[in-house]
Amino acid sequence: MTTRILMSGNEAAARGALDAGCKALFAYPITPQTEIMEHMAKELPKVGGVYLQVEGEYAAIYMTYAASLTGERVMTASSGCGLALMSEGISYCHAADAPLVIVDVSRLGPGIGTGGQHGQSDYRMVVHGGGNGGYHSIVLAPADCQETYDTVQLAFYLADKYRIVVMVLTDFMIARSEELVETRRLEFGPLPAKDWALKGKANKGGRFDVHRGGQTWATTVDYFTEHQELYRKIEASEIRFETYKTEEADFLLTAYGSMANVCHRAVDLAREQGLKVGLFRPISLWPFPVTELRALARKSGKVLVVEDCEGQYVDDVRCAVEGQVPVHLLGIWGRHNKTAWGVIHPERVLEEVTSLYGK
Amino acid sequence: MVSKTNEVKVYGKPRMRTDFPLPQCAGCHGPLLGKIISEVLEEMDLDGKTIAVAGVSCCAPGRLGDLAWDVMGGAHGPTVAEAVAIKRMRPDAFVIASAGDGEIGAIGIQYFMHAMLRGDKITTFMVNNACYAATGGQLAPTTLLGTVTTTSPYGRSADNEGYPLHAAELAAHIKGVAYSARVAVYSPAAFQSAKKCIRKAFQKQLDRVGFGFVEVVSGCPTNWGVQPTGLGKYIEEKMLPEYPLGIFKDVDSIA
Numbered sequence: 015m016t017t018r019i020l021m022s023g024n025e026a027a028a029r030g031a032l033d034a035g036c037k038a039l040f041a042y043p044i045t046p047q048t049e050i051m052e053h054m055a056k057e058l059p060k061v062g063g064v065y066l067q068v069e070g071e072y073a074a075i076y077m078t079y080a081a082s083l084t085g086e087r088v089m090t091a092s093s094g095c096g097l098a099l100m101s102e103g104i105s106y107c108h109a110a111d112a113p114l115v116i117v118d119v120s121r122l123g124p125g126i127g128t129g130g131q132h133g134q135s136d137y138r139m140v141v142h143g144g145g146n147g148g149y150h151s152i153v154l155a156p157a158d159c160q161e162t163y164d165t166v167q168l169a170f171y172l173a174d175k176y177r178i179v180v181m182v183l184t185d186f187m188i189a190r191s192e193e194l195v196e197t198r199r200l201e202f203g204p205l206p207a208k209d210w211a212l213k214g215k216a217n218k219g220g221r222f223d224v225h226r227g228g229q230t231w232a233t234t235v236d237y238f239t240e241h242q243e244l245y246r247k248i249e250a251s252e253i254r255f256e257t258y259k260t261e262e263a264d265f266l267l268t269a270y271g272s273m274a275n276v277c278h279r280a281v282d283l284a285r286e287q288g289l290k291v292g293l294f295r296p297i298s299l300w301p302f303p304v305t306e307l308r309a310l311a312r313k314s315g316k317v318l319v320v321e322d323c324e325g326q327y328v329d330d331v332r333c334a335v336e337g338q339v340p341v342h343l344l345g346i347w348g349r350h351n352k353t354a355w356g357v358i359h360p361e362r363v364l365e366e367v368t369s370l371y372g373k
Numbered sequence: 374m375v376s377k378t379n380e381v382k383v384y385g386k387p388r389m390r391t392d393f394p395l396p397q398c399a400g401c402h403g404p405l406l407g408k409i410i411s412e413v414l415e416e417m418d419l420d421g422k423t424i425a426v427a428g429v430s431c432c433a434p435g436r437l438g439d440l441a442w443d444v445m446g447g448a449h450g451p452t453v454a455e456a457v458a459i460k461r462m463r464p465d466a467f468v469i470a471s472a473g474d475g476e477i478g479a480i481g482i483q484y485f486m487h488a489m490l491r492g493d494k495i496t497t498f499m500v501n502n503a504c505y506a507a508t509g510g511q512l513a514p515t516t517l518l519g520t521v522t523t524t525s526p527y528g529r530s531a532d533n534e535g536y537p538l539h540a541a542e543l544a545a546h547i548k549g550v551a552y553s554a555r556v557a558v559y560s561p562a563a564f565q566s567a568k569k570c571i572r573k574a575f576q577k578q579l580d581r582v583g584f585g586f587v588e589v590v591s592g593c594p595t596n597w598g599v600q601p602t603g604l605g606k607y608i609e610e611k612m613l614p615e616y617p618l619g620i621f622k623d624v625d626s627i628a
Contacts, residue, residue: 038462064461068454069487076451076484077458080426083445084462106448212443212459214466216421224438226427226446 016196023188024049026159026195027091027117030166032057033199036115037086038064040077044096045130046186047119051091071096075103075116082107082114083225085211087170089114094121094136098144104179105145109227113173113180115166116151120185120271122323122346128354132186133346134271135323140183141299141330148238150245151179152252153299155270159193164200165297171202176248183299185322187272245301254297255306259285263292265371266314268307268331270296273320273358280320280363287364289371299327304334317341318370320348320363342370387411389420393439397431400601402591403500405558407434410469410498413571414442417579419467424459428452428472428481431507432500432591435471447472450481457484457493464494467578471498475505478514478538485540489584492549492627496578496585499540501555501616502593510596514538517615522596537615541588545621551583553622557590559605563618570620583627590616 021029028050031039039054041047051067058065064081068074071092078090092100097118107114118140122133141153152172156165162184169180215222256274259281260266267277274295284291294310296303311317311331316339319328328343335341344366349356389411397403411434414420420442427436429449436446447455447470456470477485477499488495504522505511511524515537519528544553552574556567567589574585590612592604599607 038458040458066461069483072451073454073484073487076448076454077461080445080455080458081462084424084459086462088462103448103451110445212424212445212466213463214422214424214443215441218443220421222441222443224436224444224446226436226444 016198018194018196020192021159021195022049022190022192023159023162023184024119024190025053026163027166027182027184028053028057029195029197030163031089031115031170032061033197034167034170035087036063036089036170038078038081038088039090040066040068040074040081041090041092042068042071042074042096044093046121046189047091047093047096047117049189050117071099072103075100075107078114079103079107079110079112082112083110083212085208085213087174089116091117091119093119093130094127095125097136097139101139101144102146104143104151105147105149106227107179108145108149108151109147110225111177113177115169115173115180115182117166117182117184119189120183122354130186131354132357133323134185134273134321135326136183137299137321137323137326140181149241150300151181152176152248152301153181153183154254155183155297155299156188157271157274157295158188159191160195162188163195163197167200168202171205172252174205174208176244178244183271185272249301252298253301253303253306255303256295256297257310258293258295260292260294260310260314263290263314264316265289265291265367266294266311266317267291267320267363267367268294268317269320270299270327273322276358276360277320277363279360280367283360283364284367289367291367302330302334307331307334308336308338311335311339315339316370318344318366320344320358322346322349322358387415389415389441391439391441393437395439396437398595400592400594400604401432402502402558402604403432403434405564406432406471406498406500406589406591407440409558409564409568409571410434411440413568413575417572417575419575422465423467423469424463425469425471426452426456426459428470428476429507430473430476430500432473432502433471450476451484452476453481453488453497454484456495456497457488460493460495467575468495469498470495471500473506474499474501474503474515474538474540475513478540489544489547489549489586492583494578494581494583496574496587499586499588500591501540501588502591502596503612504593504596506593506596517611539616541586541621544586548627549583550586550622551577551624551627552585554586554620555588555590555616555618557608557618559592559608566618573623580625582625590618
């Protein structure tokens with residue numbers, strides 16, 4: 015019998031982590047992420063896990079990094095400026111091939127922004143990285159509470175499979191929506207043993223491990239070539255996306271996360287009017303479904319990106335489409351009012367589609 | 374070869390010391406700290422359960438594989454936070470953090486303070502050589518007033534750069550701290566006394582009393598511009614008046 019529980023997207027992220035066997039959360043409160051911490055604070059002690067509200071996001075990422083080197087599944091969560099503070103630490107995690115999960119509940123705007131209201135402007139920082147040195151995190155963007163729960167479990171699996179940082183990018187709308195979520199531990203397959211974990215050499219037959227980042231002076235270039243090989247392997251196996259009514263479509267909407275839900279409804283509205291509109295939703299933002307998006311864009315002939323910020327995801331779409339078809343953007347100016355609580359409604363998306371359709 | 378059973382080994386390198394070449398400058402006191410830590414860990418039979426976090430500083434022992442222990446090379450600053458996380462994940466491991474005065478006293482002082490406030494049950498070493506040594510002798514929080522460094526070309530002034538950090542005295546005022554001492558390794562007597570303090574600091578972690586802290590006054594011939602043979606005189610005349618050796622806190626329980 016399946017269990018379905020009414021929960022928010024943030025609670026879904028926390029429950030997904032716990033059901034994946036996450037044993038620690040080190041984090042600092044920030045809206046709109048805090049409910050993840052609040053749930054973990056209650057639940058982790060019950061399963062013998064480690065929960066610690068730390069002195070800032072720097073400490074959160076470095077503690078998560080160190081904890082991951084003990085071989086346990088661990089995570090942290092943040093938003094906007096908090097994630098920006100973690101950038102250096104994320105870079106260190108990549109240098110040391112530390113497998114861990116970071117949930118980012120996107121904020122809007124630079125600096126303190128809107129103080130944690132809705133928006134999708136963490137995209138560039140999460141997908142293209144704020145840290146130094148050149149790295150890729152796997153980035154997954156669920157669109158609802160169930161998918162958030164499932165995706166966090168997948169994130170832990172991918173982190174362990176590739177020894178890499180996996181980021182789950184949600185936003186206020188997903189985090190604060192409540193839905194019935196079916197809870198069960200997902201099985202993804204076997205994983206390599208963590209024989210590199212720090213547990214004291216007496217527990218490892220006298221062998222000791224030195225973790226100080228992948229680069230040494232003698233093998234600097236090897237670090238980069240090995241990681242490029244890893245990235246190509248991930249690109250070949252971990253592309254995830256969803257399409258909706260794209261067969262015979264002659265107009266392509268594309269959006270990720272909560273804006274994909276808005277576009278989903280806009281497709282239905284357009285179809286009611288006889289407009290052959292389809293939707294492409296990337297789930298993995300890195301690796302990005304470049305060829306799949308390009309093929310659909312070419313077939314449709316026209317692309318409209320919808321994202322609730324000034325335009326960040328649109329850059330990746332333009333890069334994928336390579337100028338072969340026009341790419342338009344409906345950004346934050348599409349909100350129904352000018353406030354921090356304004357929303358881009360499906361009707362507004364339809365209006366934009368109509369103005370571009372057939373031209 | 375004939376075995377000479379009446380011979381007793383009285384001195385040698387610690388078992389933990391690997392063949393990895395020491396990267397420090399000739400005369401640096403840093404490797405002596407690694408030596409004491411190794412000796413005490415071996416005497417207390419702790420090396421097998423030790424997990425160390427060695428910071429980004431030229432004197433943090435064991436970062437490069439020069440000591441046979443499970444070790445994480447910390448980032449510059451959060452070494453103490455990283456050690457805290459490892460101890461929380463593996464409470465039965467013996468966890469050591471070691472870093473320089475720049476790391477613990479400047480960029481990482483937040484992690485240092487909060488680990489002490491929480492009374493995290495780890496042992497932290499701060500190497501005080503009054504400069505940023507790995508980057509070539511810049512001003513550190515511990516640089517003595519008046520000292521010329523590459524980034525204080527007119528000498529450290531109280532007006533501009535403020536006063537030297539007294540980390541061991543600071544730690545002693547914080548409730549979560551079980552042990553705080555300042556030691557040095559410039560002479561055999563200082564070395565032996567440092568060893569006693571380090572053993573005591575380790576015992577606090579084993580007894581789960583609280584945070585243990587040992588500040589180590591360490592000679593840096595390269596950046597001080599002093600011959601290795603002159604380090605003892607320099608330390609006694611310049612460093613110790615500002616940084617007196619001693620035990621500033623030693624409690625068996627924190628109520």
